[in-house]
Amino acid sequence: MSPRQAFAPLLDFAAPAGYRLLPFRFARIPGVPGKVLVTSEVGEFAFISEEDLRALVAGTLDPGSNAYADLQARHVLVESNSHAAMRMSTSKYRTRKSFLKGGPALHMFVVTLRCDHSCRYCQVSRRSGDEARFDMSTDTAAAAVDLMFQSPSPSLTVEFQGGEPLLAFGRIQQVVDLVEERRVREGRAVTYSMTSTLHLADEEMLAFMRRHDFQLSTSLDGPAALHDANRPLPSRDSHARTVAAIDRVRATLGHQSLSALTTLTRESLRHPEAVVDEYVRLGFPSVFLRPLSPFGFAAKSAGRIGYAMEEFLPFYEKALAHIVDLNRRGVVIQEAYAGFLLTHILTPFPIGYVDLRSPTGAGLGARVYNYDGGVYASDEGRMLAEMGDHSFRLGYVQDSHADLLQSDAMQLILAAGVAESLPGCSDCAFLPYCGADPVFNLAREGDPVGHRAGNAHCTKHTGLFQILFRYLAEADPEVMRIFLSWATRRPARGLAAAVGEAA
Amino acid sequence: MLPLHTRAKVSGTLPHPVLKVLGLAEALGTAVPRDRVAVHLPTGGPEVDFAALQELGFAALFRPDGGTAAGGTVLPEIHSLSHPEVVGTGDVVRVRQDNGQVGVLYRRGANANTLFLTEQCNSRCLMCSQPPRDEDDLWRVRELLELIPLVDPDLAQLGFTGGEPTLLGPLLPELLRACAAFLPQTGLHILTNGRNFSDPTVADMVGDALGRATWAIPLYADVPARHDYVVQAKGAFEQTVQGVYNLAERGHVIEIRFVVHAQTLPRLREFPEFVWRNMPFVSHVAFMGMEPMGYAKVNRNLLWVDPLDYGHCLSEAAWHLQDRGIPTSIYNVPLCVLPEEAWPLARQSISDWKNTYEPACDGCAVKQSCCGFFASHGPAWRSRGIKPFERMEAAE
Structure with missing residues (x-):
């Protein structure tokens, strides 16, 4: 006996009366002809035709079309009375902005300004190695730790910076001891990290860092000739010392504990493949291709070593193509910044990276305790201070967390640090993946809002997003797996086998 | 594939339609109330004192391939299944007193229950x-x-x-x-x-x-x-x-x-x-x-x-x-x-x-x-x- 039941056709379930638009933005990507990139408020995207875009806006998109369903599923359009669509959208928005919960999590301690290097692009006003007055005092360090624990963030990252922080190793030990004493009592998860050349890391220091599970970041600009030209030592052997330090650190702390990043000079731009290959040769799974920063010494020597972002982008595109090609051949290497951007593009989750957020990470996600007791909203903010502009000084280590958040500097940041409210940014299709950088704008243009239409921050990011979306429009299955593995920090499926063959 | 239903003969009056079938050793040690246990007695098993089982308070005897039931006069008996393999020890069955329908409600060791x-x-x-x-x-x-x-x-x-x-x-x-x-x-x-x-x-x-x-x-x-x-x-x-x-x-x-x-x-x-x-x-x-x-x-x-x-x-x-x-x-x-x-x-x-x-x-x-x-x-x-x-x- 077959069950009797009348079934209604699909059309009976179509929405009765039209659709509404939720906020969305769009862009035409050079190199992607005939398609328009549409991004939702929470960063979901689709490539649609020009005709569909016009119909979408006119309210005449055919409910039976794939484009209609694709845009409805992404909550670009919603049908009347869909509370579920709004609930999903608000939930995704909260997730995207969840980095705002908890307050500053990244706390940078500039334990000394001294350094043994005299790099041409140095972002910090370095001092020669023997001037102890450029070290953080014990009182300042203790007050800074107190102030850090006033942040309500359940997890804290303590990052040691310089100068060369290992020149003030005693201060590092003091800070770690103070933090260790409090973190368990206060129920905080603490991660230690340090940016250092590591040349001075001896056995005792390495054992200490291993005990406290340090994440280390060092500078590696590429092959020896390039690295040594960029990073002069009197002994002219910075590259050799860095490679030796990498070996020592890996032997003691393990491979996972060490990453490296580049600073790219005008000379570097001629060698995209060589820079990447040096990272592969030294066994790094990631390379961070960083253009020069407009701060500190870098600004003064911009003429000799600097370049425009328009010159950086072709370099980046070549380097990225080389990296993709390496991965296709089974060599696992990622570009770190592309990893951040792709996490924003391909996942519903935010990232820990504080330099590309809206609201900006400066002061809200991070702060810097300078050697002299000044507290700054970001590393760039204290570099600007070294050049005489204290706009981003939140206060001093003796102040309270509340004082810092009520400071003039914080007001300045909040007024100019929300990309959604900045002219130009508010209409940009890449907004959901990008961030506001009032510190950069003030440094470059003397104004925290700045003229983003043509500035380096916007030129760089627009260019990077266009490069990445060209790949995403093409959607080569292998490239998608590679990009996804960067965005989700998981191994790329189907490419691991090739590693075995290559090895 | 093992079906979940079969038929049996029922002698005597079952105290409850839903029973757990257990071998003798397990039946004696189980935490399940005895008046919900049917004791599984395969043909050719050891001699059992039915009166003792009754005294212990068991609900019934379960003799899947058993012939006639000497025990049925002492304890109710479920026996002579059309497909004896359908029910195993540990299973929980529903037995209809009137028509002998046996349904397996829970099967020990199945890939899904x-x-x-x-x-x-x-x-x-x-x-x-x-x-x-x-x-x-x-x-x-x-x-x-x-x-x-x-x-x-x-x-x-x-x-x-x-x-x-x-x-x-x-x-x-x-x-x-x-x-x-x-x-x-x-x-x-x-x-x-x-x-x-x-x-x-x-x-x-x-x-x-x-x-x-x-x-x-x-x-x-x-x-x-x-x-x-x-x-x-x-x-x-x-x-x-x-x-x-x-x-x-x-x-x-x-x-x-x-x-x-x-x-x-x-x-x-x-x-x-x-x-x-x-x-x-x-x-x-x-x-x-x-x-x-x-x-x-x-x-x-x-x-x-x-x-x-x-x-x-x-x-x-x-x-x-x-x-x-x-x-x-x-x-x-x-x-x-x-x-x-x-x-x-x-x-x-x-x-x-x-x-x-x-x-x-x-x-x-x-x-x-x-x-x-x-x-x-x-x-x-x-x-x-x-x-x-x-x-x-x-x-x-």
Whole structure:
């Protein structure tokens, strides 16, 4: 006996009366002809035709079309009375902005300004190695730790910076001891990290860092000739010392504990493949291709070593193509910044990276305790201070967390640090993946809002997003797996086998 | 495939229709009340003192292949089963005193044990394998409340199915409480369309399932119209999504189920991205081939698509989620009609009591890891891709 039941056709379930638009933005990507990139408020995207875009806006998109369903599923359009669509959208928005919960999590301690290097692009006003007055005092360090624990963030990252922080190793030990004493009592998860050349890391220091599970970041600009030209030592052997330090650190702390990043000079731009290959040769799974920063010494020597972002982008595109090609051949290497951007593009989750957020990470996600007791909203903010502009000084280590958040500097940041409210940014299709950088704008243009239409921050990011979306429009299955593995920090499926063959 | 029903002869008057069948040694040591235990006495077993068993308070004797019953004069006796292999020790059976029907309600060692909660449903899915009936079936819940204390407490997982279990109102929480009390170690896997959980007060009522249950909720499209069409209920997509969110906000574990057929296929490619963006918290996603029963048979022409023709799209969809860290499975699609890249996600998903293989499967090198077919699978549902694998081919 077959069950009797009348079934209604699909059309009976179509929405009765039209659709509404939720906020969305769009862009035409050079190199992607005939398609328009549409991004939702929470960063979901689709490539649609020009005709569909016009119909979408006119309210005449055919409910039976794939484009209609694709845009409805992404909550670009919603049908009347869909509370579920709004609930999903608000939930995704909260997730995207969840980095705002908890307050500053990244706390940078500039334990000394001294350094043994005299790099041409140095972002910090370095001092020669023997001037102890450029070290953080014990009182300042203790007050800074107190102030850090006033942040309500359940997890804290303590990052040691310089100068060369290992020149003030005693201060590092003091800070770690103070933090260790409090973190368990206060129920905080603490991660230690340090940016250092590591040349001075001896056995005792390495054992200490291993005990406290340090994440280390060092500078590696590429092959020896390039690295040594960029990073002069009197002994002219910075590259050799860095490679030796990498070996020592890996032997003691393990491979996972060490990453490296580049600073790219005008000379570097001629060698995209060589820079990447040096990272592969030294066994790094990631390379961070960083253009020069407009701060500190870098600004003064911009003429000799600097370049425009328009010159950086072709370099980046070549380097990225080389990296993709390496991965296709089974060599696992990622570009770190592309990893951040792709996490924003391909996942519903935010990232820990504080330099590309809206609201900006400066002061809200991070702060810097300078050697002299000044507290700054970001590393760039204290570099600007070294050049005489204290706009981003939140206060001093003796102040309270509340004082810092009520400071003039914080007001300045909040007024100019929300990309959604900045002219130009508010209409940009890449907004959901990008961030506001009032510190950069003030440094470059003397104004925290700045003229983003043509500035380096916007030129760089627009260019990077266009490069990445060209790949995403093409959607080569292998490239998608590679990009996804960067965005989700998981191994790329189907490419691991090739590693075995290559090895 | 081992059926769940057979017939027996019953001598004497059973004190209770729902009984646990246990061997003598286990019966003497069990925590189950003796008046709910039928003592399993195989032919050729040791001599047993029936009077002593009666004195101990056992409910009945269970002699599957036994002939006449000398014991029937002392204790009630269930004997002479038409298919003795249907009932084993540890099983819980329902025995009809009047006509000798024996139904296995719980089978020890089965690959799945499922409680059937109700025949009522508020959806009418095009491919429903268990078409709802609007009859008063509260007796089922009463029987399940008798059954739950007799289930082995070391059971890893127990399924709830229907019908739509939330239509039971306060009886669903009562069943959850019974499981929490008698089966504290057992995970529950509960099939529901989730629609009623769009009411937060309904979601509040199932707190006893927290930490022990997975709510398996079907979603058949990333857009309302197609999902509502497949389940034949306007507003269902809206309610199910709200239900998923209400359960997730209360800390419940959620599985999403997607049945692949011609009416869901148009959104299969985009569906996983919707889950990833909007429900990345789900613990599992299952993409399922159809069970050719009930409405599925009626709507065969509307639904049928040879799995061979959607295998690649299905594989891409499943990996889309698996690659993003959401555990994903493919159910009910035999390996020979799936592309090999999808094999790592394919599971032996069909309950053993309704699981069969084709004659062609004999000698197939991957039969041991293949789901095979539903027993209801017939020529109208046969993929043109069905074939055995040679050992060498499969090893590649």
